[in-house]
Amino acid sequence: MNSRRPRVALLGVATALLSLIAASCGEPGPLKLSLEISQARSGENLSVAESADTGAWSAYSENKYEVVGDLSVDRVSGFAWSVFQKNDTKGSFRALAEVFGVAGEVVKNEKNTFTIGVKNADGELLDSVGAHMYLWVDVGGAWWSYSSASPSASVSSPCAPNSPDCATSPPVLPSNLLSERDAMNRTIVTMTKALYNTATFTFTAKKSEWSTDVTGVMNIAGIPTNMTVSFSYGAEGALNYASGPLVYVKRANGYYMVSPEDAVKRLNDARYTSWGTATAAARDIMSQSNPIPDSVTIPITGARYVLMQATLTSKTTILLPAYTFYNESGDVGSVIAIEDKYLVYGSSDSTPGGSAVINPGTGGSDPGQIEPAPVAVPLDETSAKTLIGLTEEEAGKVASENGWTVRVAMRDGEAFMLTSDYSKTRVNLSIEMTLVTAVTIG
CATH class of the missing domain: 3.30.10.10 (Trypsin Inhibitor V, subunit A)
Incomplete structure (x- = not known):
């Protein structure tokens, strides 16, 4: 028996x-998803400057992956989650600015972007720009960023070699950096004041010679996503930079998943994949080699089940069942894990867009939370x-x-x-x- x-x-x-x-x-079953042809920018905060284009198809084919560990993941299916900007995005953005001590009006900057502390109500640049905030809003959600520095701070030109008119001195390291524990505690206090439910984030911190940086991974129903908040503290514990999503999610359809072993093959395809730090580091080493090799081999020692942000051809955002592969250097990459029969691909334009309409709302849920x-x-x-x-x-x-x-x-x-x-x-x-x-x- x-x-x-x-x-x-x-x-x-x-x-x-x-x-x-x-x-x-x-x-007859789950709806097919019409995805953008590249997911290279999955998980990025769109309120900050765009990163280098990692979506080139040739770059993906140059990577080779070697599985040297156990890829067991106890999943055969998972739910997708639709992502929306908060019901009161404008009010939430103002509340965030108050927490960060940034004064001023919410002013439309360019398509999809709004600012506080950069322009006056007439849209004219302020004479002096200090701490300020940006907000990116589109049909796929909303993302904010904070900076304590002027966005147009001038940078002096480098001196000519051996120039007697140019005195050089080594950079001065910041003093009294926060400990990792203190940085995490300060981040949690700040987010709580900004009405985030910090219990749904997993926080880690790393201290270097230059800063103490905190990352908070947003979890949905206990599952980690690749949507994060970031805080960076400098000299005397001052907050230099912060960013995060201003969204809520609702559960969508359930989907069957491919195995982790089959998903590894998708790492060479930009339609499914967003690179991690381990892959980026390996490619940096590759580009500095002489001669530059035709490919780079990246080991994979394990996998975990996650929810990966993906962009649909409608420009809306959805979190899909995915695997994140990793090695001792960090995350290799995240790969959409649902079966191909549920996926179709549309426009090759992977730049998020849609009308930049900030939702005035009448209230809303906690940022980064399931809409209650x-x-x-x-x-x-x-x-x-x-x-x-x-x-x-x-x-x-x-x-x-x-x-x-x-x-x-x-x-x-x-x-x-x-x-x-x-x-x-x-x-x-x-x-x-x-x-x-x-x-x-x-």
Whole structure:
């Protein structure tokens, strides 16, 4: 009898996933996604200057990847999440500016961009520009950035070699940098004042000779995304720079995923891939070699399940089930992991756009948060089944957001004794191989 349990468990998981995808999207299944032909800028903050173009197709073909570790990821499907700018983007931008001590009006700068502390209400540049903020808004969401320095600060020309009129001195290192712990604590306090729910971010910090930098990874239902907040502190603990998203998300369709082994092959295709720091570093070394080799080999030691920001041809933004591959030097790259039958590709213009309409709103959710419902989501057979296919942890988070409670009634074929009381807001879960395969109410 016990020898049959693994097969029964797998059958139960497969059946549950079929029900999940059919129920979440209706017949004949999940909607196909029309993606931009390059996802090279996935996860970037659009309020800052554009980075170098890493989307050149020839550059992707120059990379070779060698798997030298275990790529096991305990997932066969995942949900996508639609991304929206906050309901009150303008008010939230003003609130952020107040937290950062930036005074002034929200002024439209160029297409898709707004500023505080750069121009006056008539759109004229201020005589003196100090701390200031930028906001990028389009149909795909909103991103902000803060800088303590003038955006047009002049840079002196370099001296001619051996010029007697040009005295050179070594750069002076900043004094009294924050410790990594203090930098993270200060970041969390600042974000809390700005009405972020910091419990949904995972923070890390790194101290160098020049600054103490904090990164906060935005998590959705406990799953890390490649959308982040960044804070950089300099001399005497002063905040030099910060940036982040000003968005909320709503759950979309469920999709089956390719295996991590098959997803590795997508690293050579810009339609699926956003490079990580390890790949960028390897390419820098490659470009400095003499002679420059035809390709660079990048090792992969592991993979993790994430949600990756992708741009649709409609210019809207969606977070898709993905894998991030990594090695000891950092992340190699993130790759969209849903099956090809759900994907089509459109315009080769990967520059985000759309009308720059800032949402005045009447209120909104916490930035970087799942949009909370004004009242608890009614629990019935249909809504309860939305938990099928999630991991136990994800199901608990989604249920909590909906105002429900959960308890495990069965795990891997073993039934548990439950209390006889009935609750119309409680879901009983059956778990097989970490995934929810069946639900009942009570």
